[in-house]
Amino acid sequence: MIFFVTGGSRGLGESVVLEAARAGHDVAFTYNSRRDAADAVIAKAKEISPSSKVLAYGLDVRDSAAVERVGDEVLDEFDTVHAVVCNAGVNLNGLAANMSDDDWKFVVDTNLTGSFYVARQFLPTLVRNKFGRLIFMSSLGRNGVSGQANYAATKAGLCGLSATLSKEYARRGITSNVVAPGFFETDMTKADMSESNKDFWLKYCPVGRIGDPKEVASVVLFLASAGASYVNGTVIDVTGGLDWAP
Ligand SMILES: NC(=O)c1ccc[n+]([C@@H]2O[C@H](COP(=O)([O-])OP(=O)(O)OC[C@H]3O[C@@H](n4cnc5c(N)ncnc54)[C@H](OP(=O)(O)O)[C@@H]3O)[C@@H](O)[C@H]2O)c1
Numbered sequence: 460m461i462f463f464v465t466g467g468s469r470g471l472g473e474s475v476v477l478e479a480a481r482a483g484h485d486v487a488f489t490y491n492s493r494r495d496a497a498d499a500v501i502a503k504a505k506e507i508s509p510s511s512k513v514l515a516y517g518l519d520v521r522d523s524a525a526v527e528r529v530g531d532e533v534l535d536e537f538d539t540v541h542a543v544v545c546n547a548g549v550n551l552n553g554l555a556a557n558m559s560d561d562d563w564k565f566v567v568d569t570n571l572t573g574s575f576y577v578a579r580q581f582l583p584t585l586v587r588n589k590f591g592r593l594i595f596m597s598s599l600g601r602n603g604v605s606g607q608a609n610y611a612a613t614k615a616g617l618c619g620l621s622a623t624l625s626k627e628y629a630r631r632g633i634t635s636n637v638v639a640p641g642f643f644e645t646d647m648t649k650a651d652m653s654e655s656n657k658d659f660w661l662k663y664c665p666v667g668r669i670g671d672p673k674e675v676a677s678v679v680l681f682l683a684s685a686g687a688s689y690v691n692g693t694v695i696d697v698t699g700g701l702d703w704a705p
Pocket residue numbers: 465466467468469470471472489490491492493494496518519520521546547548549569573596597598599639640641642643644645646647648
């Protein structure tokens with residue numbers, strides 16, 4: 460299969476890229492600004508699976524024209540795409556009363572609008588193939604987290620977007636699902652509220668530990684597989700059993 464993964468240069472997206480390569484798939488993935496990080500992921504993927512074609516594309520998902528351009532480049536290079544993983548995301552935390560227009564817009568444009576642009580870009584290809592897997596990276600935070608009004612709204616929005624696509628395109632062989640991770644140590648969580656989040660997680664998560672990014676990637680790979688053909692319009696929590704956040 461051919462995967463398209465946004466935000467594959469670091470964190471959870473990197474893990475999806477590497478696990479897809481490990482399973483023998485080809486992967487086109489994007490980064491926003493860190494070409495160095497993307498190159499390092501390509502090198503790791505080559506080591507894991509020398510026969511997989513793994514290429515990186517610079518893309519700011521907030522820019523619909525750029526999504527179109529990169530989408531065309533990927534289709535030129537790979538011929539087609541089977542699984543689209545809308546993973547790129549950011550957070551910019553603050554209490555709602557103090558949240559600026561810019562902070563709201565930055566997160567909504569990246570997490571929600573960017574994911575819509577990417578899904579829309581590849582839908583004609585998936586329809587033509589009569590096969591497709593749309594996978595959106597939401598979060599436990601979709602249920603609301605103090606200090607993350609913008610982030611939580613986008614993560615809930617992705618569930619509505621995916622549920623809609625799951626209805627519009629299921630009869631064309633396309634499924635649409637959401638993966639909702641809990642707490643994983645990546646640059647995103649290291650940068651903000653790391654220690655308090657970590658303490659909370661270790662105290663209340665039934666599994667008693669922070670997740671390994673591979674534990675998200677394996678769920679993404681399952682949803683992309685032929686075996687997941689009747690899994691559609693759902694949200695899979697990957698949280699070690701914790702279903703709330705403060
Ligand atoms: N980590 C967690 O515990 C956790 C929990 C729940 C949900 N999630 C979700 O999982 C996804 C990945 O999170 P992460 O922790 O792996 O984040 P991360 O380590 O901060 O990586 C973010 C990725 O998104 C890319 N990106 C950022 N802004 C972009 C833009 N405007 N256009 C295109 N790409 C952009 C980055 O590219 P560059 O490398 O070029 O900057 C990077 O590849 C996000 O959607 C996040 O909300 C994470």
